[in-house]
Amino acid sequence: MRIGELAALVGVSTRTVRYYHHLGILPEPERLPNGYREYRLRDAVRLARVRHLAGLGLSLEELRDALADERGVDFREALQELDADLARQQEAIAARRARLAALLAQPDLSPESMMSPDAAAVLRDLGGDGSAFGTFDHELLTLATMLSDEQGQTGLAELMRPMTEPGALAAGRELYRRLDELADAEAGDERVGPLAEDMAAHIPDELAAMVPSGPGADLSWMEAMTEELSPAQAEVLRLLFTELTEIGSKEGAG
Amino acid sequence: MRIGELAALVGVSTRTVRYYHHLGILPEPERLPNGYREYRLRDAVRLARVRHLAGLGLSLEELRDALADERGVDFREALQELDADLARQQEAIAARRARLAALLAQPDLSPESMMSPDAAAVLRDLGGDGSAFGTFDHELLTLATMLSDEQGQTGLAELMRPMTEPGALAAGRELYRRLDELADAEAGDERVGPLAEDMAAHIPDELAAMVPSGPGADLSWMEAMTEELSPAQAEVLRLLFTELTEIGSKEGAG
């Protein structure tokens, strides 16, 4: 048999056969005087077994080892490992399909809809309405939500829901307005302190309890974010943060 | 934010961020005077969304298109296609795991065990016992079995089972012996004809009915195989084949 016949017999390409030679999975057969590879029945059997095992999902390197210590213990172990790996893949795919189904169930596919429906609704209600800081806040909440797992998303959404009631919404927009007024203000502006306090009062205690605190808390990202705000706005956020962590520690959560 | 901060915030590597720039998925931000990329909140949100969608299984190219015509119809179509693809993957993995489970259920993992248990048992019983032609036949049956689907495997095993009964086995070994005697014989040897007839008589009619026949039958592989036999042995096989196809046509199967 020449390489084309072998390949056709087993149902692979000639390139595949040569590649298996290259990897040492299939031994190089003898050559005819013209340099062509001459295959025998043994090679076809071996190739068919290689394809069979590869079809199960074994990598070609694992295959080489498995065929080397034929019918060894490692082989069984490798197969069991493979099965466990496939099981994990199944779970992962199932999870992806679940998320996909949730996404497809939504009427629109706007950025917000990438999250849990609850969180999406809350974020839509909190839409900036033309306020620059409102846009910033919306982006911040979107990011926080997207970086949370599903649990965290629904949790966040629940805690934010009080802020979507009509009265709270109006109050929130007023806060955005006052923050926008600080867009060109320097650090030390007299409006900073009162504004931070009003904001702290506007945020539900349970939500405040969720801000990361303690010595191990990583707040560097928050600092990085405030770089795109005015000094006064950044100061407000810093003040707000310290107040919230105080509230949070009283609540007892981390 | 610089690239390292952005990457840490969203949980990817800096290489990933730069790769997304390269693909046009994430717009290049402005540069600081020293040439460093300077990211803003928007970029983090966009990156998080990209990761979210990529985590669903969308390719990065699909992602770029999806994010381009944001909330478009194509996007929904792409997601549905993706879901169908994932469903196919699930089925494929399930099938692989089923085959794996069958394999792992076997006590040994010899080459024969790669097939259906029935076929494996039959092939073990037909083991060559030192006969050169017996080895050849065993390899041939192994190959035929491995190249069949599961249905074909169990079908073959059923049809071969009569040949594993004690009397038939002894008769088969006698045939192997007579074939081995032809290892150095020329074409036209007088022992060829009777041997082919005895072999045809030894093979169950239902099995004979399965040999490919008719004008469209591809027998080139058979010719290739006989190259490793002696001329007389090859002649026996050719004779046997014509007799089997005659029997097969009488049986009515193709």
Add this chain to the structure above:
DNA sequence: CTTGACCTTGACGCGACGTCAAACTGTTCA
């Protein structure tokens, strides 16, 4: 003699990055 089918080796391409190299910037410590 040409055509066409097959074979040979060698090389590039995919997708989503990881990893290393060489050069730069910026901060910190001796």
Add this chain to the structure above:
DNA sequence: TGAACAGTTTGACGTCGCGTCAAGGTCAAG
């Protein structure tokens, strides 16, 4: 002041299982 170190820049190569093309050599048929 200088050296170390952590971060950044671009660029290039490696991964895996082959597909595909390139540039030739071999062989049988028309």
